[in-house]
Amino acid sequence: MSDPPVSVALIGFMGAGKSHVGMLLAPRLRLPFVDTDTLIAEELGSIESVFAERGEAFFRSVERDVAIAVLEQSGRVPGVISVGGGAVLDEGVRAALSRLRHVVWLTAAVEVLFSRAAEGGRPLAQDPGGFARLYEERRALYERLATAVVVNDGARPLDAVVDEIVTVTRG
Numbered sequence: 163m164s165d166p167p168v169s170v171a172l173i174g175f176m177g178a179g180k181s182h183v184g185m186l187l188a189p190r191l192r193l194p195f196v197d198t199d200t201l202i203a204e205e206l207g208s209i210e211s212v213f214a215e216r217g218e219a220f221f222r223s224v225e226r227d228v229a230i231a232v233l234e235q236s237g238r239v240p241g242v243i244s245v246g247g248g249a250v251l252d253e254g255v256r257a258a259l260s261r262l263r264h265v266v267w268l269t270a271a272v273e274v275l276f277s278r279a280a281e282g283g284r285p286l287a288q289d290p291g292g293f294a295r296l297y298e299e300r301r302a303l304y305e306r307l308a309t310a311v312v313v314n315d316g317a318r319p320l321d322a323v324v325d326e327i328v329t330v331t332r333g
Contacts (some may be wrong), residue, residue: 167193169236170331171243171259173250173304174268175297177278179314179323180244183268186324188242191331196236197244198229226252233258250303259307264331267308268323270315272297 170191172180181197188195199209202224206212212221229249236243249255259265276293305311310330314323 167191167240168263168331169193169233169240169243170264170266170327171233171236171245171262172266172268173245173259173307174247174314175272175275175300175304176247177275178247178268178270179278179320180247180268182320183314183323183327184242184244186320187327190324190328191242194239194241195244196232196241198225198232198249199244199246201228201232202246222248222251225249226255229255230258233262237261247300250300250307256303256307263309265307265309266327266330267304267311268314269304269311270313274315 170187170193172184172187174180181199184195184197202212202221203209206224209221212224225246225248229245229252232243233245233255245255245259250259272294273290275297276290279293280288310327312323312326312330314320
């Protein structure tokens with residue numbers, strides 16, 4: 163008899179590929195996929211417009227509430243959850259993540275992350291130096307929360323990244 167399914171949270175800095183990897187990972191694990199950034203955008207409009215119109219503090223407040231709600235639900239209804247890159251700044255989100263068995267930190271070199279995030283028009287990806295400083299500020303949080311670290315730097319196909327996550331979450 164196989165173990166019952168458990169949730170997998172994907173954390174990491176913007177541009178790490180949490181959404182793309184999560185969409186591929188969920189069917190492999192036969193779990194639903196939830197992207198907290200998508201939930202926010204469905205409710206309030208694009209993240210870029212929320213930043214521009216209401217500011218980062220408002221966005222972080224909404225991000226915290228959405229992430230905690232999704233993570234708490236994942237304890238009852240397993241799923242693959244892509245958690246927004248800055249959500250780990252909140253103590254409540256960190257506590258909710260710490261209750262999960264699998265928290266996978268997707269990472270890559272900061273130059274790769276910046277390239278991806280800047281291409282996507284992310285509000286905090288306008289200046290390479292500021293982006294790198296922000297990454298360094300958050301890196302210790304990702305490291306502390308992660309039960310596994312998986313590199314997603316474009317050097318291998320996304321299917322290989324997903325295969326690695328499947329292996330570490332089943333092992």
